[in-house]
Amino acid sequence: xxxxxxxxxxxxxxxxxxxxxxxxxxxxxxxxxxxxxxxxxxxxxxxxxxxxxxxxxxxxxxxxxxxxxxxxxxxxxxxxxxxxxxxxxxxxxxxxxxxxxxxxxxxxxxxxxxxxxxxxxxxxxxxxxxxxxxxxxxxxxxxxxxxxxxxxxxxxxxxxxxxxxxxxxxxxxxxxxxxxxxxxxxxxxxxxxxxxxxxxxxxxxxxxxxxxxxxxxxxxxxxxxxxxxxxxxxxxxxxxxxxxxxxxx
Amino acid sequence: xxxxxxxxxxxxxxxxxxxxxxxxxxxxxxxxxxxxxxxxxxxxxxxxxxxxxxxxxxxxxxxxxxxxxxxxxxxxxxxxxxxxxxxxxxxxxxxxxxxxxxxxxxxxxxxxxxxxxxxxxxxxxxxxxxxxxxxxxxxxxxxxxxxxxxxxxxxxxxxxxxxxxxxxxxxxxxxxxxxxxxxxxxxxxxxxxxxxxxxxxxxxxxxxxxxxxxxxxxxxxxxxxxxxxxxxxxxxxxxxxxxxxxxxxxxxxxxxxxxxxxxxxxxxxxxxxxxx
Numbered sequence: 464x465x466x467x468x469x470x471x472x473x474x475x476x477x478x479x480x481x482x483x484x485x486x487x488x489x490x491x492x493x494x495x496x497x498x499x500x501x502x503x504x505x506x507x508x509x510x511x512x513x514x515x516x517x518x519x520x521x522x523x524x525x526x527x528x529x530x531x532x533x534x535x536x537x538x539x540x541x542x543x544x545x546x547x548x549x550x551x552x553x554x555x556x557x558x559x560x561x562x563x564x565x566x567x568x569x570x571x572x573x574x575x576x577x578x579x580x581x582x583x584x585x586x587x588x589x590x591x592x593x594x595x596x597x598x599x600x601x602x603x604x605x606x607x608x609x610x611x612x613x614x615x616x617x618x619x620x621x622x623x624x625x626x627x628x629x630x631x632x633x634x635x636x637x638x639x640x641x642x643x644x645x646x647x648x649x650x651x652x653x654x655x656x657x658x659x660x661x662x663x664x665x666x667x668x669x670x671x672x673x674x675x676x677x678x679x680x681x682x683x684x685x686x687x688x689x690x691x692x693x694x695x696x697x698x699x700x701x702x703x704x705x706x707x708x709x710x711x712x
Numbered sequence: 713x714x715x716x717x718x719x720x721x722x723x724x725x726x727x728x729x730x731x732x733x734x735x736x737x738x739x740x741x742x743x744x745x746x747x748x749x750x751x752x753x754x755x756x757x758x759x760x761x762x763x764x765x766x767x768x769x770x771x772x773x774x775x776x777x778x779x780x781x782x783x784x785x786x787x788x789x790x791x792x793x794x795x796x797x798x799x800x801x802x803x804x805x806x807x808x809x810x811x812x813x814x815x816x817x818x819x820x821x822x823x824x825x826x827x828x829x830x831x832x833x834x835x836x837x838x839x840x841x842x843x844x845x846x847x848x849x850x851x852x853x854x855x856x857x858x859x860x861x862x863x864x865x866x867x868x869x870x871x872x873x874x875x876x877x878x879x880x881x882x883x884x885x886x887x888x889x890x891x892x893x894x895x896x897x898x899x900x901x902x903x904x905x906x907x908x909x910x911x912x913x914x915x916x917x918x919x920x921x922x923x924x925x926x927x928x929x930x931x932x933x934x935x936x937x938x939x940x941x942x943x944x945x946x947x948x949x950x951x952x953x954x955x956x957x958x959x960x961x962x963x964x965x966x967x968x969x970x971x972x973x974x975x976x977x978x979x980x981x982x983x984x985x986x987x988x
Contacts, residue, residue, distance in 0.1 A: 472912070472923055473972060473981035483928060484952050484977055486761075490932030494976030651973045681932070688933035 475501030477510045479530050486524040490688055492648040492678025492695075493521060493589050497528055499655040500560075500587070503662060504529075509556050514548055516541035518561035518570075521596050522589065525560065539570010546582045553583075556665060563590040563604045567629050574633070574673075581638040583669040585661045588629065591680040592698065599683030603627035606701045611683075630675050630707045637709075640664075642672035644706040648679060649695050653704070677702060717770040719779045723796045724788030725953065726763040729844030733786075734765035736848055736869055740862045741769045741855070749777045762792040784854075786847060788830065789954070793817055807850070809843075810901045812954070827897040831906045831954070834887055842887035849891025859892045908952050915962045920984050922960045928979035931955025935971035935980055944971060951979075 471480045478501055487494045504510055513531040517523050518541045526535055536544045541559040549557040566574055566588045577584065593611055594600040601611040601618055606626045608617040630643045637643060642664040646654040654676065661672040677698050679691035686694060720737075724730045731752050738750035746769040753764040768774050781801040787793060788809045797819055800806065806820045810827035818825065828850050834843040845866070852862045866888060867874065867881075874881040913924045929951040936944045936958055943966075947959025958971075958980070971980050 470925060470928060472925070472978075473975070474978040478978070484930060487976065489930035489953060489955070489976075490934055491976055495974065498976065498978060688937040691934075692937060 474498075475505045477501050477504045477513075477529050477531060479527055482527045485528060487521070488680075488682045490679065490681040490691060491521075492591065492676075492680065492691075493525075495648045495651060496587070496589060496654065496676050496678060497525060497560075499651055500658055501529065502655055503658045504531075506659065507662060507666075509662070509666075512554065512556045514545070514555045514557045516545045516548075516557070516559040518559070518565040520562035520565050520594070522560045522562050522565070537570075539565045539573050541565075542570065542573040542577045542584070542586060545584045545586075546577055546580075549582060549584050556585075556662065558585045558587065558662070558665075560587045560589070562595070563588060563592070563627075563629075564594045564602055567627050568603050574629075575636065578633045578637040578641065578671050578673065581641060581671045583665050583671065585665045585672045586674070587658070587661070588673070588675045589678050590629075590675050590702070591678050591683075592626075593680065593683055595680045595683050599680070604629075606698065626701055628702065630673060633673055634707045634709055637673075638670055639709060640668050640670040642670075642674075642706070644673075645675045645677070645702060645704055647677040647695065647699055647704050649677075649692055649699070650704070657706075675702075677704075717768050717774060718784070719782045720767040720769075720784045720786070721764065721782040721796055721799050722767065722786040723762060723764040723792040725791060726761045728763070728788055728954075730763045730788070731765055732869060733844050733848045733851070734767055736862065736866050737851055737855075738767050738769075739869075740852070740857055740865050741767075743861065743865065744857055746770065747772060747774050749774045751777045762789075762795045764792070764796065786851070787813065787818070788843070788847065789813070790817060807847075807854075807896070809847075810897060810904065812904055812906045814904050815901045822899050825898075825901075827901045828891070828894060829897070829902050830891070832902070833890060833894070835906070837890065838883035838887045842884050845884050845887040846891035846894070849888040850894055850896070852888075853892050859889070863888055906950060906954065908950055913949065915960055916985070917962050918985065920962065920965060920967050920982055922962055922965065923981045923983075924957065924960065925979045926951050926957055928952065928977045929957040930977055930979075931957050932976065933958075934974050934976065938970045938974045940968060940970065941966055 515533045517535050519538045545557045545559040592604045593602050599612050601614045604627045605618045607620040630645050634643045646657045661674045664672040679695050681691050722734050738748045741748045748769045750767045782799040784805050786807045790813045807826045809830045811829035811832035830843045830846040852859050908926050915922050926949050930953050931951045943961045943964035944958045946956040949957050951957040967982050967984050
């Protein structure tokens with residue numbers, strides 16, 4: 464029989480248990496990502512070499528989530544800060560977590576140039592098709608017909624564009640060694656494998672890696688657990704899951 | 713006094729329906745001929761974070777919506793108390809939910825405290841989602857408004873929710889009337905029974921054991937949705953945000969580990985027991 468003491472019984476070892484329960488809403492997909500990120504850090508045993516940059520948006524609620532160094536920056540600027548950190552201290556493993564608003568709408572230029580220069584950092588972008596912290600406004604990643612607070616009749620692709628596909632764009636300009644992919648919170652085991660690949664690509668190949676993760680946002684989608692995963696499967700049809708491979712033509 | 717402005721602060725957790733009560737109260741005060749100002753406190757759109765609304769009403773015009781000391785403070789969760797303690801002055805009447813808050817936490821003399829065990833009443837009698845309407849009914853009486861007129865406005869506000877679920881309106885009306893007729897507790901407050909237990913709930917048989925921590929569980933229901941054999945369902949225990957948390961049927965469980973994988977808050981774990 465196992466003896467269980469304290470809160471930490473099913474958490475990764477690198478979690479800061481004093482700050483749990485975390486600040487995230489019930490059913491938030493970002494917590495599912497952060498949990499598996501923690502498992503990978505444990506598995507690779509890199510906790511004392513980690514540096515994590517967080518962004519504006521719901522990703523900043525992770526500011527005391529882990530027991531390693533975390534730096535908080537402005538919209539989309541966690542990528543250039545991570546690049547600078549890696550340049551000055553190349554032994555550290557530098558990662559950045561941001562949302563689709565910070566990464567694709569406000570700070571896309573930072574992300575594109577980091578991918579273009581092939582800087583050896585790992586970027587994780589959490590896509591929930593909206594600006595969640597400010598109340599669920601329409602984002603570039605919202606799919607056509609999606610109802611948000613600023614598109615009450617559904618997103619119109621004629622005026623607001625189709626859904627933004629980030630990894631496919633970044634693949635076009637990135638190096639051949641770069642690892643670009645998309646995972647989803649609906650398949651945590653695949654998610655964990657892809658996070659591991661993204662971190663190992665930085666350590667072994669010293670090149671850029673980028674992973675987009677589709678996450679549910681029950682508060683702004685106004686869904687319960689069942690409907691959240693139903694809408695997530697709709698998103699998975701729009702955004703295909705898996706590694707994005709370079710087209711050689 | 714004719715120029716007197718009555719200042720009210722209503723606070724609780726996001727998702728409890730604080731802003732709904734505040735909206736109903738301000739609209740009904742306006743219908744009864746007062747000048748009213750209402751603003752919510754803006755912050756991150758998050759469930760579980762403190763949610764506060766500021767209301768003022770007067771016979772004359774109101775020039776500015778903010779204020780620093782309240783005449784009436786309504787507080788429904790212990791988590792909101794550090795944020796609203798600054799609004800308490802010597803003359804503030806504090807109305808609190810005695811089934812979730814210890815009276816000693818509120819920095820006010822006992823003469824000025826009124827308790828309504830709204831969570832307990834709502835949970836026992838008409839479904840715990842109606843706790844805000846119990847308070848709404850009580851406030852209607854406190855400001856001596858006509859309950860039938862106010863109920864019409866409540867119906868107008870919640871029309872969409874009522875049309876989705878037929879049973880909802882009945883419970884809501886009962887809750888509102890119960891709050892209207894309730895005599896608040898003075899000095900003899902009831903015990904805060906609706907508290908999250910700090911112990912880990914262990915259930916086991918000879919093959920496997922399950923651990924659920926109410927201190928961590930937010931009651932999102934993802935584990936129930938993802939369980940392939942339906943071994944999990946909502947039980948009687950209460951989690952950290954006051955929601956019910958899952959209960960496991962250990963004989964049905966097949967130790968697939970889906971709940972443990974999907975749980976966003978690391979609150980559940982299932983382990984096999986090794987037989988030697």
